[in-house]
Amino acid sequence: MIQAQVGVPVGRARLTELSLLVWVGVLAVLGFVAVVGAETSSFGVASIIVPAVFIVLALSLHVFLAARRFRGDQVLMPIAAVLTAVGLVQVQRLASDLLLQQLSWTIIAGGAFAATILIPRDLTALARFKWTWAFLGVLLLVAPLFPVIGREINGARIWIKVGPGSIEPWEAVKLLLVIFFAAYLEEYREVLAHSPRRIGPFPVPPVPYLVPIVAMWGIAMLVMVFEKDIGATALFFGIFLAMLFLATGEAFYAVLGLALLLVGGFVAYQLFGHVQVRVDTWLRSFDEDLRFGAGYQLVQGLYALANGGLFGAGLGNGMPDRIPVVWSDFVFDAFAEETGFAGALALLALYLLFLYRGMLIALRAPTTFLQLLAAGLSFIIALQTLVIVGGNARLIPLTGITLPFVAYGGSSLVTNWMLVALLLRVSEVSNRMRGGP
Amino acid sequence: MTAPIAANIRSLTLTLAAAFLVTSVGVSYWTIIAADELANDPFNPRLIAASNDRPRGAILDRNGARLATSERGASGFVRSYKDQSLAQVAGYASLQFGLSGVEAAYAESLIGQDRADPISIWRARYLGERQAVGSVVLAIDEKIQKAAADALGGRRGAIVALDPRTGAILASVSVPSYDPNQIVDPQRQQTAMDRLNKAVDHPLLNRTAQGLYPPGSTFKVVTASAALESGFDPTKKLRVDDPYQPDRSWGDYFVRSASHAHGLFDMSVGFRLSENIYFTQVALQIGGGKLAEYAKRFGVGTTPKLDLPAAKGQLSDSGVIDRPTLAADTSYGQGELLVSPLQMALIYATIANGGVMPTPHYATEVRDAEGHVVRQIAPGAQGQVISANTAKALTTMLVGAVAGPGAFAFGAKIPGVDVAGKTGTAENRPGEAPHGWFVGFAPAQAPTVVVAVIVENASEGGVTAAPMGAQVMRVALGK
Numbered sequence: 002m003i004q005a006q007v008g009v010p011v012g013r014a015r016l017t018e019l020s021l022l023v024w025v026g027v028l029a030v031l032g033f034v035a036v037v038g039a040e041t042s043s044f045g046v047a048s049i050i051v052p053a054v055f056i057v058l059a060l061s062l063h064v065f066l067a068a069r070r071f072r073g074d075q076v077l078m079p080i081a082a083v084l085t086a087v088g089l090v091q092v093q094r095l096a097s098d099l100l101l102q103q104l105s106w107t108i109i110a111g112g113a114f115a116a117t118i119l120i121p122r123d124l125t126a127l128a129r130f131k132w133t134w135a136f137l138g139v140l141l142l143v144a145p146l147f148p149v150i151g152r153e154i155n156g157a158r159i160w161i162k163v164g165p166g167s168i169e170p171w172e173a174v175k176l177l178l179v180i181f182f183a184a185y186l187e188e189y190r191e192v193l194a195h196s197p198r199r200i201g202p203f204p205v206p207p208v209p210y211l212v213p214i215v216a217m218w219g220i221a222m223l224v225m226v227f228e229k230d231i232g233a234t235a236l237f238f239g240i241f242l243a244m245l246f247l248a249t250g251e252a253f254y255a256v257l258g259l260a261l262l263l264v265g266g267f268v269a270y271q272l273f274g275h276v277q278v279r280v281d282t283w284l285r286s287f288d289e290d291l292r293f294g295a296g297y298q299l300v301q302g303l304y305a306l307a308n309g310g311l312f313g314a315g316l317g318n319g320m321p322d323r324i325p326v327v328w329s330d331f332v333f334d335a336f337a338e339e340t341g342f343a344g345a346l347a348l349l350a351l352y353l354l355f356l357y358r359g360m361l362i363a364l365r366a367p368t369t370f371l372q373l374l375a376a377g378l379s380f381i382i383a384l385q386t387l388v389i390v391g392g393n394a395r396l397i398p399l400t401g402i403t404l405p406f407v408a409y410g411g412s413s414l415v416t417n418w419m420l421v422a423l424l425l426r427v428s429e430v431s432n433r434m435r436g437g438p
Numbered sequence: 439m440t441a442p443i444a445a446n447i448r449s450l451t452l453t454l455a456a457a458f459l460v461t462s463v464g465v466s467y468w469t470i471i472a473a474d475e476l477a478n479d480p481f482n483p484r485l486i487a488a489s490n491d492r493p494r495g496a497i498l499d500r501n502g503a504r505l506a507t508s509e510r511g512a513s514g515f516v517r518s519y520k521d522q523s524l525a526q527v528a529g530y531a532s533l534q535f536g537l538s539g540v541e542a543a544y545a546e547s548l549i550g551q552d553r554a555d556p557i558s559i560w561r562a563r564y565l566g567e568r569q570a571v572g573s574v575v576l577a578i579d580e581k582i583q584k585a586a587a588d589a590l591g592g593r594r595g596a597i598v599a600l601d602p603r604t605g606a607i608l609a610s611v612s613v614p615s616y617d618p619n620q621i622v623d624p625q626r627q628q629t630a631m632d633r634l635n636k637a638v639d640h641p642l643l644n645r646t647a648q649g650l651y652p653p654g655s656t657f658k659v660v661t662a663s664a665a666l667e668s669g670f671d672p673t674k675k676l677r678v679d680d681p682y683q684p685d686r687s688w689g690d691y692f693v694r695s696a697s698h699a700h701g702l703f704d705m706s707v708g709f710r711l712s713e714n715i716y717f718t719q720v721a722l723q724i725g726g727g728k729l730a731e732y733a734k735r736f737g738v739g740t741t742p743k744l745d746l747p748a749a750k751g752q753l754s755d756s757g758v759i760d761r762p763t764l765a766a767d768t769s770y771g772q773g774e775l776l777v778s779p780l781q782m783a784l785i786y787a788t789i790a791n792g793g794v795m796p797t798p799h800y801a802t803e804v805r806d807a808e809g810h811v812v813r814q815i816a817p818g819a820q821g822q823v824i825s826a827n828t829a830k831a832l833t834t835m836l837v838g839a840v841a842g843p844g845a846f847a848f849g850a851k852i853p854g855v856d857v858a859g860k861t862g863t864a865e866n867r868p869g870e871a872p873h874g875w876f877v878g879f880a881p882a883q884a885p886t887v888v889v890a891v892i893v894e895n896a897s898e899g900g901v902t903a904a905p906m907g908a909q910v911m912r913v914a915l916g917k
Contacts, residue, residue, distance in 0.1 A: 142517065243450060250446045292481065293536060301483070306468035307476030308484055323483045342469040346462055353458050360451040364444050372443050383454045387461055396464040 010382055014065045016037035022063055026056040027084055032090035034318065039317025040094075040320035047436045048097075051089055051104050065115055066425075072432045073425035075360055079354045081421045084406035085110075085414070087336065087348065092395035092409050095335055096328040099409060106165060110418040117422035124426055128370045131184035138177035139220055146227055171233050172416040175381055176423075178240055183373035186248035190369070193249050197276045207274050222265070232392075234398025235334045236384060238262055243380045247373055258361030283398040298324060305338035328409040330401055349390065352405070356383040362428040365435075375427040378420050480545030491515070495548035495571040497540055498606075499630050500802065503580045506541070523587035524578065526644035527746065527800060530618040534627050540800060541645070543745050544574045547804040547813070554813035556803065572806040572901045575798065577606035580724070585913035586611045589796040589906040594894040595873075596645035596779045600912050602787035602879060602888045605796030605817065607780075608914060612645035647748040650776040651751040651892055655712045655864030655900070656877045657771030657782075659789060659832055662705060664732035665720045666828045672705035672835075682715040682720060684762070690699050693718045693766055696846075696863070709860065711838040712846045712900075716772040721769030728761030729768060735823050736785045737795070738777060745819065746916050751777045771862060782877045783890035789836070790885035793829040796899040833858050837882045840904075844884075847876065849904030852912050856882035860909060861900025877904035880911045887914040 037048045042264045059082045066073070085107060092103045121127065127134070144161045145151040151158040161170055186193070222234065242258040245251075247277040281295035292300045301324040308319055321327050321335030328335075337345040359379025366372040382405050389408075392399035403413040455811060468476070475481060480537060493508035493515050508515040517531055529539020552572040553560055577600075584610040586597040599609040614637070620630035643649060677698050695715050708716035711822035713847050716901050721729050733739070733753050741750045754774040755899055759765050767773030787794040797817035804813040824832075834857035840847045847861045859878020868872055874896035879885040889907045896902040 049633065187443060247443060247446045247450060250443075258873065300481075302483045303468055303472075304476055304479070304484065307471045307473040307482075310473055318482050320487060322564065337465065337469060342466055345465050349458055349462055349465075353455065356454055356458075359446055363447050369443060372447065376447050380450065380454070383458075386895075387454070387457050390461050391464065394461065394464045394468055396461065 005259060007056050007334070015063065015075055016069060018063055018066070018075035018079060021076065022059050022082060024053075025059060025079055025083045028083060029055055029086035029090070032086065033093060034089065035316035036090055036094045039315065050094065051093065051100055052086075052103060052336065055086060055089060055107065058108060062111055062114060063303065066118070068113070068214050069118070071425070071429060073427075073429035074358060076358050077355065077362075077424055077428075078112045078423055080351055080358070081406055084348075084351060084355075088332070088407040088414075090316070091332050091407060092328060094339070095322060095332070099328065103409055103411075104271070105416075106414050108412045109337070109411070113415045114418040114422045117419045118426065123431060124370075124371065124374075124423075124430060127180050127374070128187065130185035131181050134177045134184075138181060139172045141177070142220070144170050150204070169410070169412040171230070172412040175240065176378075176416055176420060179377035179381065180239070180374065182241070182244040182248075183370050183377055186244060186373055187368070187370040187385045190248040193245075193251075200235040211344070226273070227271070229273075229406065230401060231269070231279060231398070232388060235388060235400060236381075236402060239384045239388075240335075240377065240381060243384070244373065244377050247376050248369075263368065272408070283395060284393060298326070298331065299395060299399055301325070302327075302334040304396060305331070305334045306394065309338045309345070310343045311341050312343050313339050315339060327401070330389070330408070331393060332408045333390050333404050338405070348407075352383065352386040355379070359424050361423055367430045367431055367434050371427045371430060375424055378424055381420065382417070448484040450857055478551065480542070480549065481863055483533055483536070486531060486537075486550065486780070490823050493571060494531060495550065496573040497548075497576045498573050498575045499580045499583070500575065500846045501579065501805065502575075505576065505580075505828060511612070517619075517622045519622075521580070521583065522617055523583060524616050525615045525618050526612050526646075527576075527578070528618065530621040532622050532627060534624075535621060535727045538642075539746060540574060540576065544804065547572070547574050551806070552804045552812050555806070563668060571806065572809075574801050575803040575805060577601070577604075577608060577802045578607050578610065579914075582609040582910060582914050585609070586910045589605055589909040590891075590893070593896070594639060595892045595896075597889065597906065597910060598646045598779050598783050598786060598848050599887055599889045599914060600783055600796075600798060602790035602796060602885050604789070605784075606802060607798055607800050608887065609910065610644070610646045610800070612643065612649070614639050614641045615629050616641040644746065645779065645892075647742065647744055647746060647780045649750050649892070650751050650778055651774050651873050651875075651894075652773075652864040652866060653769055653771040653777045653782055654864030654873070655714075655876050656786075656860050656862035656875045656890075657775065657777075658709065658712070658717050658737055658769070659785060659836070659860065661717050661720040661721055661729060661769040661819055662826055662832060662835070663736075663824045664728045665705075665724050665890070666831060667732070667824060668724045668728055670720065670723065670724060672831065675702040675704050675720050677701075678703050678713055678715045678719075680715060682718065684719075688763065691763055692768075698740055706835045706838050706842070709835045710842040710845045712839075712861065717769040718766040721765045722762060726762070726765035726768070729765055730759045732824075733768070733775075736788065737781060737820075738775070742778070742780055742784060743797050743820070744780070745801055745815065748780060749778050751775075751781055767830045772865060779890040779892050782875070783888050786859075786877045786879055786890070787888045788827045789832050790888055791819075791829075792826045792881040793822055793824040795823050833882055836860055837880065840878065846900060847878070847904045849901060850876060850878055850908045850911075852880065852908050852915070852917055854899070855915060857908065857910075857911065858885070859904070861904050863899025866895075871897045872899050874899040874903040876900055878907055878911070880915060885891065887911055889914075 033052045043425050045346050092100050150161045152162055226342055242255050245254045270280055278295045282299055285291055286296045305321045308314055316339045319338035321338045324331045355380050363372050363375035366375050385402050387407050389402045389404045391397040403410055405417050485633055491514055496504055497506035499505055505521055506828045509518045519528055527539055529541040531537050531541040539760045546552055547601035581601055590597050590611055590613055594613055597611045600607045624625040661824040678701060680698045683692050693715050697711055699713060703716040705715050730753055739751055739753045742748045759768055760898050764773050767776055797820050799815055799817055801815045803811050816873030833893050837856050839845050840850045840859050842858045847859050850859045851856050857878055857880045864873040889910045891903040891906045893902050
């Protein structure tokens with residue numbers, strides 16, 4: 002029985018993925034045609050080359066997987082691809098001079114995806130070297146604070162200089178963090194969840210087991226205060242809480258953590274100007290002192306959303322370029338202006354689908370480590386989406402978190418594609434063990 | 439054995455799915471529910487962009503002279519501003535930089551959606567109909583405005599003229615100014631705005647209402663009001679010997695007299711010769727608390743109710759007068775006092791208006807496309823600040839301060855008209871020439887115009903400002 006399924010002919014393998022990718026290709030071409038058609042001024046050779054290169058890239062990744070008889074999930078890659086295509090269309094629409102750069106990053110991301118499919122040969126190796134990941138993560142996290150390599154851009158010191166450009170090491174840190182937590186919690190979750198000492202109904206684990214986790218958290222908080230990036234702090238803390246909850250099932254940890262976050266946020270509000278500005282612009286965006294000052298970007302984003310209506314102004318027909326630096330933090334509002342609530346909902350649905358597939362992979366994973374890993378990785382994408390879309394729609398304070406796959410930016414695209422590769426590999430392990438498709 | 443992780447994964451996924459639902463609802467709020475309101479928000483650049491296709495309402499002076507209009511150009515309508523001396527008042531409507539001045543304050547009215555006309559707003563919002571646009575009429579009188587601009591003659595400072603009976607602003611000049619036509623010209627706007635933002639003398643600032651200065655001796659009317667209303671006898675003579683300190687506890691701190699005076703002064707001589715030591719003694723007799731109370735009643739330290747942005751000013755750094763030396767300095771308009779020229783004009787308007795403070799306003803009417811008045815802007819009086827008797831007594835003394843023997847403000851005299859007024863020479867930063875002030879009104883018997891003049895860093899102080907005030911009042915009175 003199992004043998005029979007392993008023997009699926011290569012030619013018929015990953016047909017679901019292929020047919021989904023065809024639709025992705027169609028959407029990419031349609032998107033570029035719409036944008037270039039509406040704005041002939043932005044038409045250039047790149048407008049033809051980019052969708053073509055993108056489609057070739059997506060198909061090569063598919064062929065690469067199929068040729069290796071790779072048996073991982075067939076839906077996640079097309080979702081990531083369609084989101085990447087939306088991102089490229091948005092860059093063409095909003096900052097066409099950055100298009101070739103973003104395309105290069107997409108190709109590098111494809112390479113990183115393929116490499117992650119190949120290396121390491123055995124995923125459990127990730128768990129073995131957990132302390133290495135923790136150390137590397139902390140090192141990357143503090144790297145921007147060092148004088149020569151660190152860089153401050155737009156008030157946040159979260160960049161390091163690499164060659165001619167700069168990268169955001171935080172993006173890699175989030176992956177390392179999930180791997181570390183997954184490995185660490187697999188080992189100690191029994192102790193954390195079933196401590197003999199309890200306060201009321203809540204377990205209080207022995208101190209030595211808590212120390213590494215709290216230390217990671219403390220370092221992160223301190224560094225974030227110095228790097229002035231509340232978005233990353235929130236994401237970092239969110240990952241920490243989610244992983245703790247996944248491992249122990251103790252909602253108490255999550256509630257306590259959220260309470261800590263609120264207290265920390267309140268203290269930071271009192272102490273730090275940059276936090277105060279973020280909160281004030283969120284609460285009083287339309288007040289006169291803010292709508293033309295610190296809140297200008299957010300208010301312009303809300304105007305864009307409002308112009309979207311139900312079905313949008315049409316790609317290329319809105320005015321999202323009134324939002325300063327729209328291609329990085331406000332790409333969601335720009336997309337919603339031109340595709341409307343319908344388009345925004347579709348985009349959110351894609352992320353929800355990504356979350357669903359990712360969590361399904363986690364549920365089916367054979368070991369606790371792989372379960373935690375897959376769930377943690379899927380959580381990252383969902384949380385990032387919620388934090389930036391919530392910020393764009395003024396539901397929560399705005400932060401500089403990137404909209405996964407869509408927002409302009411290389412570091413984020415590369416790590417997110419590595420994340421997809423890791424999820425695919427977890428699903429391959431389960432499929433191989435169960436003999437599924 | 440710990441419970442399987444599967445259950446935790448399911449709960450986390452459900453929580454996140456719920457968060458996605460909430461986020462979608464939030465997005466639907468902005469894209470659908472709040473969309474109409476935001477689409478018609480006057481600061482929405484999409485609306486300003488749309489005014490490229492149809493004209494924006496005109497801004498007119500009180501006689502219908504066109505101050506700002508929309509002219510059809512090669513690529514749609516372009517805003518055109520006629521009077522550079524009104525740049526900070528009329529403001530600009532730029533796709534790039536948003537709105538300012540009257541263009542901002544009456545933004546809805548200028549696109550045919552005045553709040554007094556809810557039906558047009560409703561029709562624009564839900565039927566997509568755009569009214570033919572009307573106009574906003576200002577109280578500004580181009581003749582008086584020109585007189586004020588000529589009087590100041592390009593010197594850094596401000597002149598404001600208003601009608602004390604209504605608070606309507608007749609002229610408002612702030613120098614340096616700028617050319618708003620450059621701000622709305624796509625070719626030149628960026629360089630123009632960069633230059634304006636970098637300029638050290640703040641051309642974008644409406645000094646009239648937003649510039650803050652120490653008032654100097656023009657503030658003595660507030661000290662006098664407090665004294666007269668606390669039963670202080672203005673005819674009582676006080677001994678003045680320069681330099682002055684009440685007792686040794688003031689150390690090396692002395693109040694100086696501008697004329698190095700020695701002699702007996704009553705209040706009207708104190709006004710005429712602008713005697714600091716006289717007003718210091720008055721303030722010390724009635725106390726800093728009383729002085730602070732009257733300063734606040736005259737609106738010092740509160741933002742004036744104006745239809746354009748206005749600055750707040752202050753009585754002192756702490757908001758109270760908590761020591762005798764500060765009471766002394768405040769009595770003759772120094773210390774830590776900061777006021778706008780408009781605020782000083784309002785204080786004198788109160789005296790001119792029998793003790794009742796009017797509410798200042800730039801605009802008087804919003805009209806529709808056919809010229810019918812949609813809304814009248816007449817904010818009325820703010821209340822009785824001092825008694826009519828006090829106002830009358832002050833007016834008499836202020837007439838003496840202009841026309842009396844040896845009066846400091848002699849430069850403000852107008853033949854055949856009784857002018858009431860007061861100069862001021864306000865010490866600013868050490869080593870910098872003082873600011874010159876004149877604030878006054880005419881005719882003293884039944885005032886119809888109040889003028890406040892400030893000339894920044896005028897070496898001769900109030901002597902420079904007084905004739906400028908006269909020049910503006912003369913045109914306003916038709917003399």
